[in-house]
Amino acid sequence: MATQEVAAREKRELTENGERTEAGKLFSPYTDIHETERAVVVSMEMPGVDKESIDIRLDKGVLTVRGTVDSARYETLRPIYTEFNVGNFVRTFTVSTKIDAARIHATVVDGVLTIELPKAAEAVAKRIAVS
Amino acid sequence: MVIRVRDPFATLLGLQRAMEGVMGSDWFGSRISGSGAYPLVNVFSDGEDFVLVAELPGVKKEDLDIQVRGDTVRIQGKKSIADDEQASVHRRERAAGQFDRTLTLPAELDAAKVSAQYRDGVLTLRLPRAENAKPRTVTIN
Numbered sequence: 001m002a003t004q005e006v007a008a009r010e011k012r013e014l015t016e017n018g019e020r021t022e023a024g025k026l027f028s029p030y031t032d033i034h035e036t037e038r039a040v041v042v043s044m045e046m047p048g049v050d051k052e053s054i055d056i057r058l059d060k061g062v063l064t065v066r067g068t069v070d071s072a073r074y075e076t077l078r079p080i081y082t083e084f085n086v087g088n089f090v091r092t093f094t095v096s097t098k099i100d101a102a103r104i105h106a107t108v109v110d111g112v113l114t115i116e117l118p119k120a121a122e123a124v125a126k127r128i129a130v131s
Numbered sequence: 132m133v134i135r136v137r138d139p140f141a142t143l144l145g146l147q148r149a150m151e152g153v154m155g156s157d158w159f160g161s162r163i164s165g166s167g168a169y170p171l172v173n174v175f176s177d178g179e180d181f182v183l184v185a186e187l188p189g190v191k192k193e194d195l196d197i198q199v200r201g202d203t204v205r206i207q208g209k210k211s212i213a214d215d216e217q218a219s220v221h222r223r224e225r226a227a228g229q230f231d232r233t234l235t236l237p238a239e240l241d242a243a244k245v246s247a248q249y250r251d252g253v254l255t256l257r258l259p260r261a262e263n264a265k266p267r268t269v270t271i272n
Contacts, residue, residue, distance in 0.1 A: 004228035034218035047186035077175035111188035111252015
């Protein structure tokens with residue numbers, strides 16, 4: 001495989017309409033979504049967010065993920081040169097597949113959150129044999 | 132401006148504003164090489180030390196290589212994403228590949244005292260100035 005360089009790109013800042021009660025910048029995490037036979041797998045890049053600071057909700061087919069960054073690590077630091085800003089992450093998806101909410105499983109490794117949403121039994125596709 | 136914590140929201144907002152204020156500053160001057168290359172970096176000062184922060188989500192610690200020499204810092208590595216061949220793709224926004232960025236700081240660094248921490252996809256390098264690059268207090272006679 002040919003080596004590929006990672007292109008630098010800005011973090012996506014959420015610029016939604018309407019006012020929020022929470023002040024400050026929010027970022028929309030870069031996300032991959034895959035679907036296997038048995039599950040929908042969502043991987044989100046949330047650098048600086050530890051596992052205690054992630055909130056995942058699935059309500060009426062809407063998946064909402066929030067990640068809170070710890071700004072305390074910047075406590076004594078004075079910024080002199082910046083190329084990106086820091087802020088909390090939030091992103092919402094409508095999940096069109098029926099999910100077995102009781103078996104949702106999430107892990108976070110090196111700033112990447114992976115959420116496995118197992119399909120409900122009735123949503124698992126059946127392979128149709130052609131006779 | 133030094134950021135002091137009281138209320139976490141006020142802190143984050145204060146931090147964001149302070150960082151916004153120096154966004155695109157010419158602190159590196161013309162010396163910055165590979166400006167805008169991956170990974171993007173922030174530089175802070177903490178007393179006499181520089182603190183460099185880069186976000187590298189999905190990069191494994193063992194795939195990171197950091198070198199410090201004189202006044203330059205080189206961050207090299209690769210970011211890989213495990214792909215499940217069986218899975219169908221709904222959305223692909225994350226990017227994988229190799230990176231190599233060299234930054235030249237405005238002071239000589241003490242390479243032996245540099246420390247690196249990698250946690251939750253964030254690399255933090257503490258870069259102390261070399262002894263001869265530290266500011267001296269001048270006594271007025």
